[in-house]
Amino acid sequence: MFTSSKSTSKTPSTSTTNFFYTTPPSYELSLEDFESFALSRLIVLRKIEELKVKGLDRNQYNDALKRVVSLQLPSGGSNQSQKSYNEKRDLASHFILRLAYCRTEELRRWLLTQELALFKFRLEDLEKRGGKDMTLFMRSAQISFDKISHDEKNGMQSELRFNMSYRDFEASSFYKIPFAEAVDLIGRRLVHVRGGYAYVPGGKLVSIICARFRSHLSRSLAKASASFSHVSSDTRIGPLLKNMNKQYTGRDFGKQTAVEGDMNASNVDEYAERSMPLCMRQVHDGLKKDHKLKHDGRRQYGLFLKGAGLTMEESLLFFQNEFTKIMSADDFNKNYAYNIRHSYGKEGKRQSYTAFSSTTIIMGPRSNPSEVGSHHGCPFAHSGDSSLAALLGKMGIGGKDKDDIMAHKKNKMYQLACAKHFEVTHPGAAKTEGVDLDGVGNHPNAWFNSSAQYWKQKDGVKKEGGLKGKLTPPKGKVERALVSPNRPGEEKMEINA
Known part of the structure; x- marks a missing residue:
């Protein structure tokens, strides 16, 4: 190659x-x-x-x-x-x-x-431009069809003119295409069939050529699969080829840039209720129920909150408020505070980590929650059909909307299922001014951004106003969390996004 x-x-x-x-x-x-x-x-x-x-x-x-x-x-x-x-x-x-x-x-x-x-x-x-461009393409692709003569065209006028004006009929050329190559057009009753051939007007050749391209590419992919192990053994390009489908191509959510100044420890619950994608909503609910998260859940959710605008101080406060319902503040500082500071680039290598994309959550290392008590992962990819159906029903999603989401899951189109979930829970978002839908389904923070923009437009809340409600921080806890040094035996979290 x-x-x-x-x-x-x-x-x-x-x-x-x-x-x-x-x-x-x-x-x-x-x-x-x-x-x-x-x-x-x-x-x-x-x-x-x-x-x-x-x-x-x-x-x-x-x-x-x-x-x-x-x-x-x-x-x-x-x-x-x-x-x-x-x-x-x-x-x-x-x-x-x-x-x-x-x-x-x-x-x-x-x-x-x-x-x-x-x-x-x-x-x-190309077809819109017509003429020379289309001819050049067909020639380069070695595509040719049998064009019927003017006399044959006029002799079949009654059969060929259906769904066409006389003017369009006169301007069109017709081609004899083998029946098997025109199945799509025949199925939609758009062409005349005689003697094993479909008589296709020039304007409908796109469907025929697309069918040829699909067949050509399908065969080529099957052939290439036999050579993949050999090609991917090249140390220069092998890793890239093996991980291409996991590459994230959207916005980098490494800093608190989503809704800067809006999210704080007191209103995370409100944002979770209406603006978090299902993967993060699931982790949030698990945290509220158990008052703790396993390592992978903390990584997934902590970096998401960071990308959603939660500062390090507010993140420490938020997690401490939950964890200290089942442990002491000293235990939290000793075992978990370092990890949070580490994810913000304030400890260890001092590298500021980015939030996980949907692809990383679905396919990355340790992405599939297998341990009891784990809440991370992608509900569309990692939950059973009955569990996801029940979850959607609990959220009031039913009928055709539910069927569409479940169909995407069945077809392993998990990101499309996520995008459909957004569409269902944010009616009219595509036509709402000020709502950027770029990346919805491909990154949890893009989903969150779009949702936050949607509800601000719907609620008429000014950007600097934020959501209602303030959580009074327990005195004496935040300060200890912020200055707590790393201690022997303390769990360290190395985040490899």
Whole structure:
């Protein structure tokens, strides 16, 4: 295919319309470009998945996708050098992700679905431009169809003209397509069938070409899976390929930037009630019930609260208020305060850690809660069907909304289930001014941000006002927690996000 090195050779001679990806690239890539190209495409494909569950109309979907494609995988360019670079990035990124996502059936299915959507989007854009661009693409992809003659077209006018005006019929060319390649159009009764062929107007060729692309990519992914172990043994690119599906491509929630100044120890419960995603709501409820959390639960929830705007001082106070219901303040300071300060970069290596993305929570090390009393993890991925159904019912989610969420879970589309949960619990959010839905379903803090924005708009609360309610801190406890030094035997938490 292509190799990784620290140098870059001449650019490929591909056409901007060659996105059927029949021929792998043979040029070299630097390791930096190898990773950068792959992540650019991954951002686009994940955006496609996200847009599908937002209930957007066709124009809104295309506009949103066009923005991210033009930013991450632009075509053309102001000069030949830029044009060649963009072509190179598009071609290489496809084959890199094809390698990274070929190793399991679930990953292959995900990549196939998103790549098909991107292909269709681009093909429809070509079709709108028509003429030369579409012809160049079909030629580059080695696609040709039997065009019927003008006389044959006129002789079948009564059969071919259904659902078409006379003007459109006169302007259209018709092609004879083997029955098996036009199943989608036949199923929707959009074409005439005779003698084992479907007679397809030129404007509906997109469906036929997409079917060919899907078949081509499906076979290619299956073939690539046989070579994955060999390719991934390369120490330079192996780790990246093996972990590509776990890469987080959204905003970094490492600092308290979500709703700065709003969240404090006294109102975490209120935010949990209406603005936390199900994974964090589950940990919060477990904390309120047991007044403690196991190591992985503290990591997941503590970093989430940090990313949601809770300062280190307020985090210490919040956890201390809960933990000291079953232990002394000295025990809390001795065994847990250090860990909280560590996550804020005030102890140990003094590295400020970032909140976990949805992918990390679902697939990361020790992500699946197996111990009794564990509350971390993703309810959509790690809970049984009956447990999740009962939880949704308890929250008042039923009917079609519940069925849709459970269907996503069954299909292992856990992040789509999370996004659907947001949509159900925040009706009209997509049309609410001031609500940014970017990242909902892909990161708990993005979910939280969007929810907080939604409710502020609904409640008419000014940003600097915050939520009601103040919790009076127990005197003498906070000060000890803040200055408590690390002591022998104290549990240390090394957070590897």
